[in-house]
Amino acid sequence: MLEIKNLNKVYPNGLHALKNVSFNVPQGEFLVVIGLSGSGKSTMLRCVNRLHDVSGGEILFNGVDTTKLKGKALREMRANIGMIFQHFNLIPRKTVLQNVLSGNLSRTGIFKSILGMYTKEDKERAMKYIEIVGLKGKEKNRADALSGGQQQRVAIARALMQNPKILLADEPVASLDPATSHSVMQYLKKVNEELGVTVICNLHFLSLVRQYAHRVVALKGGVLIYEGKPSEINEQWFKTIYGEDAVEVTIN
Amino acid sequence: MSGQNYKAPEHIAITYTKSFVLDVLTWAYIALVSYKIIWQKIVLKERYPDFFWSQPLYSFYIGLALAFILIFTNFSLGKGLFGIIKTKDDEVATKKPFAYIGYLVILLTFITSYYVSQISLKEFFSPQGLEGAQRIFTALFNPNWAIFEEGLFAAVETIYMAFIATAVAIPVAFVLGFFAARNLMNGNKVTFTIYNLLRACFNISRSIEPLVWAIIFSVWVGIGPFAGMLALFIHSVASLTKQYSEQIESIDDGPIEAITATGAHPIQIVWYGVVPQIVLPYLSYTIYRWDIYVRMATIIGLVGGGGIGNLLMQYQGQARWNEVGMLVIIIAAIVWAMDWASSRIREAIK
Known part of the structure; x- marks a missing residue:
């Protein structure tokens, strides 16, 4: 479904963030990307939906190279790929419902969206996704007044509103406490298993990786150094990925 | 590296x-x-x-x-x-x-x-000087209430003049603010050139004091509140645009990124990712500006911008200090009231 071939990314300041990264993501997979901070995980995700432009290589999404898309074609590609973020990135001062509805902007006319005119079907769909992420009854609350875990669930509902084929999750639990982290991961798992959405997720904690990932790729200094099953990451691999001095921290 | x-x-x-x-x-x-x-x-x-x-x-x-x-x-x-x-x-x-x-x-x-x-402390404490000070202070503290009505009308003129100047400047500055925001404009060369040109224009027009604009417009459209309003308008557009664009530059990029990722059109990105973050700071700053412009309008009146400043200038020219005293009291009351009201409103909408 997603084929990444020799992906390179050089930032304007000369930082070579991704070096010849290649891997495939089959439909329905829950893929987790691990690596130290600054290893290029976030850059990699942002190249997939072109929040960052790519410096070299190809990204084939359902057979189409997305790295050269522009304008309407680019927006249509983005509409098929949902994304959630470490800091949730909800629209401040808006309600949960308005935030979830904003996931449908690509299919709403500019004029209608400025006036906030959403169709009845859109609203019903939004309510359905709010229910799926367990926030029924909170749709009229201000999203920025919710707890971190709830905000992340609103973000998931917003991404689902796009009807995505792929969901990108950029360290979705890095600013949450351990208990909430599991809850959010459970919802991602549910999205993956019940709605059949392919998930690509950046994570820090190996314990979460072992629990949720079908497959793992590891980046180090912008280079893909590991690709395999989470259970195959032994002590040796751990030290290769995270450095000699690293000690594994678990959350339960 | x-x-x-x-x-x-x-x-x-x-x-x-x-x-x-x-x-x-x-x-x-x-x-x-x-x-x-x-x-x-x-x-x-x-x-x-x-x-x-x-x-x-x-x-x-x-x-x-x-x-x-x-x-x-x-x-x-x-x-x-x-x-x-x-x-x-x-x-x-x-x-x-x-x-x-x-x-x-x-x-x-x-x-x-x-x-x-x-x-020169010698001049500050000279008997002649102290006498003059005593004369003017006595007059100022014995205001001539006969011109209270006249002063009040002039003051009302000043407040409304400041209001319309700010109000007309808001939509202009609102639109220009986006074009003067670095984080929205540094994407490509064309927009960045527009950004730099706008910035240069505003820096020039802001560096010309409203006082100077008032002199120019008092010749252009004649002495009166309209000249003052135009002077304040020019200044408001420049300063509101600068403030608005700085507000846009300081917003959180997160929501913009998230809305972009949904496949939204650039106009939708601005409307959903930028606008919700700036509305309240804009409002707060605009009210603050209006407060400042009421004060400024008083000064502008001195050079032919109409309102209470004009009146103050006339009486001062005739050395009628009791009348000046009355006007000073009215101005102080307005400034105090505006200050209080604007800080209360800004507190409430925070």
Whole structure:
């Protein structure tokens, strides 16, 4: 479904963030990307939906190279790929419902969206996704007044509103406490298993990786150094990925 | 990284050049001020010392010579300020040699200011002066209530003039604010050029005081509140745009990124990712500006912008201090009320 071939990314300041990264993501997979901070995980995700432009290589999404898309074609590609973020990135001062509805902007006319005119079907769909992420009854609350875990669930509902084929999750639990982290991961798992959405997720904690990932790729200094099953990451691999001095921290 | 190694020498050369230029200017200033003020005014006690263009020129040569020698030592203000002189952990930058040059500059500037401002305690406490002060204060504290109505109407004119100037400026500044925001405009060369042009225009128009605009418009459309309104309008557009664009520049990029990721159109990105973050700060700042413009409108009235300032000017010209006293009280009341109201409103919408 997603084929990444020799992906390179050089930032304007000369930082070579991704070096010849290649891997495939089959439909329905829950893929987790691990690596130290600054290893290029976030850059990699942002190249997939072109929040960052790519410096070299190809990204084939359902057979189409997305790295050269522009304008309407680019927006249509983005509409098929949902994304959630470490800091949730909800629209401040808006309600949960308005935030979830904003996931449908690509299919709403500019004029209608400025006036906030959403169709009845859109609203019903939004309510359905709010229910799926367990926030029924909170749709009229201000999203920025919710707890971190709830905000992340609103973000998931917003991404689902796009009807995505792929969901990108950029360290979705890095600013949450351990208990909430599991809850959010459970919802991602549910999205993956019940709605059949392919998930690509950046994570820090190996314990979460072992629990949720079908497959793992590891980046180090912008280079893909590991690709395999989470259970195959032994002590040796751990030290290769995270450095000699690293000690594994678990959350339960 | 190889890129940084390549860049490093060029960088140091630029820093050294900047330090040298700063040193030349500093030493030239010290030389000129020492000669004109310390030598001519204080030592020779000349009342009106002659000025020749050769004096700053020679100061510049002295500055050049001193800077050329001292750039190699620690007595270089430029090297200190641009961080070439490193401070060790157990040292304090304020006790380094270059810091003393800074202190010398401040001291000389203080002495110069004292002489340039013609500060004279003798005149402040002269019997003649005190008598005049007593006369004007007596009059000011005995306001002429007969012109209260006249003053009030003029004040109302001033407040409304400030309001319409701000109100008309809001939509203009709202739109221009997006084009003057660096984070929205630095995407490609065309938009970045527009950004730079806009910035330049606003910096020029802001650097011309509303007072000057009022003089221009009082000739253009005649003396009266309309001239004042136009002057305030020009200033509002420039200052609101600058403030609005800075507000846009300081917003959280997260929501913009998230809305972009949904596949939204750029206009939708601005409307959903930017606007919700800026509405309240805009409102708050605009009310604050209106408050300032009511005060400014008073001053603008002095040069023909209508309203209470115009009235104040008329009575002051005729030395009718009791009437002036009345107007001063009205102005103070308005300023206080506006200040209070605007801070209350801004508090409420935070």
